[in-house]
Amino acid sequence: MNHLGTFLIRMGNAAVLLGSVLVLNFLLIHMAPGDVADTIAQSMGGADAEVMAQIRAEYRLDDPFLVQLTRYIGNVLRFDLGHSYFYNEPVTDLILRRLPATLLLVVTAQVLALLVGIILGVYSSRNPRGIFSHLITALSLFGFSAPVFWTGLLLLIALSLRLPLFPVAGMVDPTLDGGVWVRALDIAHHMVLPVLALSSIFLALYSRLSRASMMEVLESDYIRTAEAKGLGNTKVVYKHALKNAVSPVITLAGLQFSAVVSGAVVVETVFSWPGLGTLAFEAILARDTPTILGILFFSSLVVIVGNLLTDAAHRLVDPRLRRRG
Amino acid sequence: MTDPVLRIENLTVEIRTRTGVAPVIDDLSFRVDTGRTLALVGESGCGKSMTALAIMGLLPRGIGRIVRGSILLGAEDLATTSPARMRSIRGNEIGMIFQEPMTSLNPVYSVGEQISEVLRAHQGMGRKAAWSMAIELLDAVHIPNPSLRVSDYPFQMSGGQRQRVMIAIALACRPRVLIADEPTTALDVTVQAQIFDLLKDLQRDTGTAIILITHDMGAVTEMADEMIVMYAGRMAEAGPVEAVISRPRHPYTRGLISCVPHLGAIVDDDRPLLTEIPGIVPGLGQFGQDRCLFASRCELSDSHCRSARPAAYAITDGHSAACWQAGGAA
Incomplete structure (x- = not known):
């Protein structure tokens, strides 16, 4: 085994690890209660279910989990981590x-x-x-x-x-x-x-x-x-x-x-x-x-x-x- | 007779234990001549290795110290010399090989570095000169392909090869005295013979005096010219190997020799398959008492043995035994 081979294997391991971390993070955040619609509704001083659904649709939070996950991973692979709701600039x-x-x-x-x-x-x-x-x-x-x-x-x-x-x-x-x-x-x-x-x-x-x-x-x-x-x-x-x-x-x-x-x-x-x-x-x-x-x-x-x-x-x-x- | 290169006179070393101080080396005297080999023989704990450490100035700090006597290297007394001077003697004028070749080399440095560092420390050699000298030394201790193996690490070598590297380190500065503390105990028998041959060859070339510490009677007859049998920190018997082995006068020496099993010897009532010396070595607390410390294990002992320490009794030229019975039996 030469240095390059060892190095490539290590990099491969790191990439797999990073990918798993990505999926797990997304899953965990998805499972946590509350999303950005709650925050926006809160800052508006309250909102009814229809407005909430509208906000969620706007942020595409109403798609099925797997669709959202695939979209996220795809974006990350293009070095795009998304857009911050709060700071309103690319993450x-x-x-x-x-x-x-x-x-x-x-x-x-x-x-x-x-x-x-x-x-x-x-x-x-x-x-x-x-x-x-x-x-x-x-x-x-x-x-x-x-x-x-x-x-x-x-x-x-x-x-x-x-x-x-x-x-x-x-x-x-x-x-x-x-x-x-x-x-x-x-x-x-x-x-x-x-x-x-x-x-x-x-x-x-x-x-x-x-x-x-x-x-x-x-x-x-x-x-x-x-x-x-x-x-x-x-x-x-x-x-x-x-x-x-x-x-x-x-x-x-x-x-x-x-x-x-x-x-x-x-x-x-x-x-x-x-x-x-x-x-x-x-x-x-x-x-x-x-x-x-x-x-x-x-x-x-x-x-x-x-x-x-x-x-x-x-x-x-x-x-x-x-x-x- | 040549001048002795190393003379130990009335050396007494005490170590501090939980119960008090004990003389682990008690009034020991001997000399080694250029080109000769002296064997220190005895059971574990008899003070062989302590003697080596005392000569090297490496007694465990705060625990062991020289209380009496002198260690004369030429005209210089190592027992009283400064630590700085002692450092320039160690590895330079006195080299040492240890028992465990597997652990005695530093695992994270190449053998070349470990050999050349001693040359740089004592001979004022530059990095390059020391490195090529290390290759020569590896060649001298019969490591094949020395120019390649010099950059190997200890884990890439066998036990025998590592001990050869240790010998190269110890002999790098052509020391006047080489102390070999059980150099072959951890090695295969075939490798043992090779190491002894190597040591003898190098001794012939360099004239180094060797102090061989061992409990192996076979190694003694193979290597040594003179021998000292030690028991409980004291000299029991000393003399030319031939004389001591063929005409042992101290009962302990006789016991040691009869312990060596012989291939092909006829086993009978006088000579059972394995013999042993009854009893055990006295504890440190009994060291230094004014009596023969072997008396409790000795079948010849009488009340005299138990009440006074026997002085060395000269038997023939150079052969002496510290035993009250040795004189009477002569």
Whole structure:
């Protein structure tokens, strides 16, 4: 089996998975009570059955389920996710405008949680009885048990209200003008609290797992070999131990990636971050079916891509998963 | 007689256990000469591997420490040298091979990387020079197709090949001393013979002194010039292999030798199919007591054995036994 073959099989799997997600999403939303006709009727201050039926016919919601599903799938295959009832613009445009903000939040939080988690884990595995190690354990217990929205609110109160270090909400300061760097710095400034809130729980997870994994690896025979070679401590720990210890952390990070994405919904709502999360929240309240389906589609796409990246990372770290042609 | 390359003098190593400290190596002295092989023989837990770790400066941190004695590599005492100096000796002047070839190599690096990294660390070689030296070393340990196999990973090799790679790593810097801790225990018998032949060939070429740690009497006669029988952290008997095997004076050595089953030997009442030494090895708590620690398992023991530690009794030149009965029986 060569690399290309493996890659094609993985892509095929991903496509099948995405298709199933599409059908399931549509089914679930279809089964949920309430549709856009209810929302419109509500905003009109009420409507009789005839008007409701008219609205449903207008949005073609009175077709049989299978007809609607086929039409939807056909549209998606033409990269058309439909038109938002609520925002009155194509869903794809709507999502693509919001996606970068979410990706920025999710990827930064995940990378930060991984980097810091692994560093803390490695450190405390080397001095498992040190005071700093106990501190890390306590901290990760806190991060592990505190819900993301609560951590977010605490951070807001502490670092935005009491100590006005960071902005309360949003992603950019609309009054600011300046070059690319000024704006990038402004976004980074706005990002600090949401990223901290979102990464706290995953940082806790990754640091605990890295610690356990490192402690196990440091006991293995090949670490003794590395020491017998006369290598320095840094080489033994970071070259020989870490590369072996990082595998379970990658697995967990891959599994947790979807949790990071769904955590982003909560964090975005708390910090009014203009991403997919707030969009999803508003779309659900407005029964804006095309937008909800579009967001679900994109989040599953993000998770699937995340899983493919996890796989690639595993191959990179562990030669046993690579096959020679 | 040549100068000893490594001299251990009155080495005592204590480890901390839940109940207190125990001397796992108790007043051990020996020497190894250039180009010679010394075998350390004994049951599990007798201190063979601890001796190796003490020489390497790899005693488990916070648990084991050298309390007395010296480990002289040339004129330098390794027992008191700095950790940094010890690092430059390990893998460079003293190489070590471990028991488990299946797990002793790092699974995520190619064997070439694992060999060349020791050359880069100690010989100041560049990446390229170290890599081509690694190919030469693989060739020297008889891995076929070395220029191809050098980029293989450990999981692509058999146990025997992995142990050859370990030998290549240990001998890469042409160390003065090679410690082989049960190098063939995990391997097939046919592969064992090949590994021993390889070690002997390389020793002839490099003049490396070998300390062979084993419980296999066959390996001792095959490989070693001198041997030390250890029991409960102490030297029981020491001397040239020929002398010790043919005229063992310590009852424990005699027991060990009679434990070796012989193909084709006549089984009778004097020599049953399998013999064993009655009793078990004393627990760590009894280590260091002022008596013969083997007395409880020894049919020759008397009250003297149980009340005072026997000193080494010289039998002939270089052959000695730490047994109160060895003198009387002579």
